[in-house]
Amino acid sequence: MHATSALGAQDTANAAAERHRRAARKAEAEYESLARRLAPATFGSGGGECDEIVGRFCLRFDTGEPRPVPPEAPRVVEARRNAVETLRRAFAAVPGDLRIAGSLVRYLVEDGRPEEAVAAAEAFAWATSDSTWKELLVAFGMHARGDDSAAERRFAEGIARLPPEEARRLERVDVLLAAEERRFYRGLDEEGQRQYERELWVAADPLYLTPGNEARAEHFARHVWARLLSQAPVVYGMVPWGKDLDELTLRYGVPVGRERDVSSWTLDVRMIEHFDPDQLAYVPERLRTRGLGEAPLPGEPSPLENPRARSGYAPLTFRRLLPFAHQVTRFPAGDSVVLRVDGALALDSVALEGGAGRTAATALFVLDSAYVHVTERRERAASVRDTFFVSFETTLPPGRFVYSLEALEDETRLAGRARYEVTLEAPGPGELALSDILIAHPYRDAELPRTRDAPGLAPRALLIVQPTDTLGLYAEVSGLADGGDGATRYRVEVSIRRTGESGISRAVRWVGRTLGLVGPDTPPRVSWTGAGVAGGVEPLAVDLDLAGLKPGLYVVQLAVEDLVTGQRRESQKAIRIARPDA
Known part of the structure; x- marks a missing residue:
C-alpha cells in the first residue's frame, strides 16, 4: 500500500512537471512567433x-551609416516576460532540466536582466548532475553581466569536462578566420593550433586595461547561444537551426533587431535580421598571414572599423571604443631603442555631457612577436578641455613588437585603443644612429628643445594637419665621429613631398632659422650644417611652415650626413594635409 502511494505520488509529480514543460514550450512559441x-x-x-552567402542566408554589410535598429513592439516584450514567468514555474518544478533552465537564462539575458540570469543559472548548477552545463550556463550569465574574468574561469571548467572532441569544437577558431588564414590554421598540428589560439585571443582582447578577455569569453558564450537557440520552438517565419546559423552566431552573435520584407510576391515570409551596428572587428582574421600590421597612414580608417570584417563584437565592459589618435617615434639608445608613443583621445558627446574634468586610466602595453606581454606603463590622466593627452616611453631591445595604447574614461566608460606592430632596430657598432622624426606643435620664437622631455616640445598625436599649420620637427642623431678636436660636424637636409608624385612639392619655409636651397635646378630641399660634442646625442629641431601646400598625403624626410666619415642616415614620417573645409 505504501509503495503504491509512492508510485502514485511520483506519477502525479511527473504529470505536473510535464504540464509545466508544455506550458513553457507554448509560452516560448508565442514569444518567438510574435517577435x-x-x-x-x-x-x-x-x-x-x-556580399556573402552563408548556407541558406544572404549576408550584406552596412558600409555606410548604419540604419537604426528597429525597436521591439510592446507586445513582444510582454510575451517574452510572460515566457520568463512561465519558465520560472517550470524551473521550480524541474530545476535540473537543461532545456527549461537554458531557455529561462536566455530570455532573462535578452530582457536585459543579467543578474537574474546568473541567479537562475546558479540554481540550475545546484540542482543538476550535468557537470559541464552547470558551468557553461553560469559562465554565460556572468559574461552577460560583464564579469568576464569569472566567466572565463567557469567556461574553462565546463569545457574541461567535455569529451575531447567536443571541447576542441568549442575551442577552434576556424570560422573567425579569412580563407587563407584558415588554411594555414588547419595545416597546423594540434599543439600548433592551440598555440595559435592563445596568440589570437591575446591579440583579440579588446582592452588589456580591463580584467578578463571579453572577446574569448564572448566566443564561448556564442557557442552557448547557439545551443540554446537550436532548442527554441520553430515557428512561422523561422528556419530550423543548422550549421549556417551556428556560423553566423559565432561570427556576429545574436541579432539585435529584425524586419519583415514584404516586397516578395510569394506568400513566404522573408525576415531581415540585424546584428549590432556597434560591433568592431576585434579578432584579427589574418594574424599569421598578415599580422596586426603597422599603424595606418594619417586619415586611413582603423582596422577595427572594417565594415566587412569576418566577425564583430561590442563588449559590455565599456560603452564605446574609439581609435586612439597617436604618433610613434623610435629613438636609438645604444644597443636598445626607446619607443615613444604620444596619444590624444577626444571625448565624445556623451562623455562631455557631465562637463569638463574627466579622468581616465591610460596605459601603454608592449608584447613580443609571440604575443607575450613584456612591459607596460600606466598612469592616470585628466582631460584638458575635451581631450586626454598621454605620452609614454619604454626602452626595448631590437625586434618586432606589438604595442597597445589604451584609455578608459572613468564615468561614462568611453575607451580608446591603438594596437599595432612596430619594428625596432638599433645601429651596429660605429654606425650613425638617427631617430624617427617627431612631429610637434611649432616652437616659433621659443627656445628650441635640446631633449625629448623639454617643456617646449609638444608632440602632435593626430598627424592630420591644416594647410595653414606650422609643424615643429624634432629628431636625435648619435654616433657622429670625432673630427679630431672633440667636435662632430654634420649636415641636415629636410624635404617634404607629396606621395605618388616625383620630387618635392615645393620649397619649404622655415621659422626661426635662415636656410638656403641646395640649388635652383634640383628638387627643392633645405639644409644646414651643425657641430656637436663627440660621444653625445645631438638634437635636431626646427619649424616647418606648410603654407601653400595642397591637401593630400605627404612624407616629411630628414637626412643627416656625418661630414667626418661620410655616413648618411634618413628618417621619414607621413602627414596628411586636410582640405580647408574638412
Missing part, C-alpha cells in the same frame, strides 16, 4: 546582391 509577426515591415530592404 517575427510584429517585426516592422519593410519594402525592398532585402533586395540586392549578397
Whole structure:
C-alpha cells in the first residue's frame, strides 16, 4: 500500500512537471512567433546582391551609416516576460532540466536582466548532475553581466569536462578566420593550433586595461547561444537551426533587431535580421598571414572599423571604443631603442555631457612577436578641455613588437585603443644612429628643445594637419665621429613631398632659422650644417611652415650626413594635409 502511494505520488509529480514543460514550450512559441509577426515591415530592404552567402542566408554589410535598429513592439516584450514567468514555474518544478533552465537564462539575458540570469543559472548548477552545463550556463550569465574574468574561469571548467572532441569544437577558431588564414590554421598540428589560439585571443582582447578577455569569453558564450537557440520552438517565419546559423552566431552573435520584407510576391515570409551596428572587428582574421600590421597612414580608417570584417563584437565592459589618435617615434639608445608613443583621445558627446574634468586610466602595453606581454606603463590622466593627452616611453631591445595604447574614461566608460606592430632596430657598432622624426606643435620664437622631455616640445598625436599649420620637427642623431678636436660636424637636409608624385612639392619655409636651397635646378630641399660634442646625442629641431601646400598625403624626410666619415642616415614620417573645409 505504501509503495503504491509512492508510485502514485511520483506519477502525479511527473504529470505536473510535464504540464509545466508544455506550458513553457507554448509560452516560448508565442514569444518567438510574435517577435517575427510584429517585426516592422519593410519594402525592398532585402533586395540586392549578397556580399556573402552563408548556407541558406544572404549576408550584406552596412558600409555606410548604419540604419537604426528597429525597436521591439510592446507586445513582444510582454510575451517574452510572460515566457520568463512561465519558465520560472517550470524551473521550480524541474530545476535540473537543461532545456527549461537554458531557455529561462536566455530570455532573462535578452530582457536585459543579467543578474537574474546568473541567479537562475546558479540554481540550475545546484540542482543538476550535468557537470559541464552547470558551468557553461553560469559562465554565460556572468559574461552577460560583464564579469568576464569569472566567466572565463567557469567556461574553462565546463569545457574541461567535455569529451575531447567536443571541447576542441568549442575551442577552434576556424570560422573567425579569412580563407587563407584558415588554411594555414588547419595545416597546423594540434599543439600548433592551440598555440595559435592563445596568440589570437591575446591579440583579440579588446582592452588589456580591463580584467578578463571579453572577446574569448564572448566566443564561448556564442557557442552557448547557439545551443540554446537550436532548442527554441520553430515557428512561422523561422528556419530550423543548422550549421549556417551556428556560423553566423559565432561570427556576429545574436541579432539585435529584425524586419519583415514584404516586397516578395510569394506568400513566404522573408525576415531581415540585424546584428549590432556597434560591433568592431576585434579578432584579427589574418594574424599569421598578415599580422596586426603597422599603424595606418594619417586619415586611413582603423582596422577595427572594417565594415566587412569576418566577425564583430561590442563588449559590455565599456560603452564605446574609439581609435586612439597617436604618433610613434623610435629613438636609438645604444644597443636598445626607446619607443615613444604620444596619444590624444577626444571625448565624445556623451562623455562631455557631465562637463569638463574627466579622468581616465591610460596605459601603454608592449608584447613580443609571440604575443607575450613584456612591459607596460600606466598612469592616470585628466582631460584638458575635451581631450586626454598621454605620452609614454619604454626602452626595448631590437625586434618586432606589438604595442597597445589604451584609455578608459572613468564615468561614462568611453575607451580608446591603438594596437599595432612596430619594428625596432638599433645601429651596429660605429654606425650613425638617427631617430624617427617627431612631429610637434611649432616652437616659433621659443627656445628650441635640446631633449625629448623639454617643456617646449609638444608632440602632435593626430598627424592630420591644416594647410595653414606650422609643424615643429624634432629628431636625435648619435654616433657622429670625432673630427679630431672633440667636435662632430654634420649636415641636415629636410624635404617634404607629396606621395605618388616625383620630387618635392615645393620649397619649404622655415621659422626661426635662415636656410638656403641646395640649388635652383634640383628638387627643392633645405639644409644646414651643425657641430656637436663627440660621444653625445645631438638634437635636431626646427619649424616647418606648410603654407601653400595642397591637401593630400605627404612624407616629411630628414637626412643627416656625418661630414667626418661620410655616413648618411634618413628618417621619414607621413602627414596628411586636410582640405580647408574638412
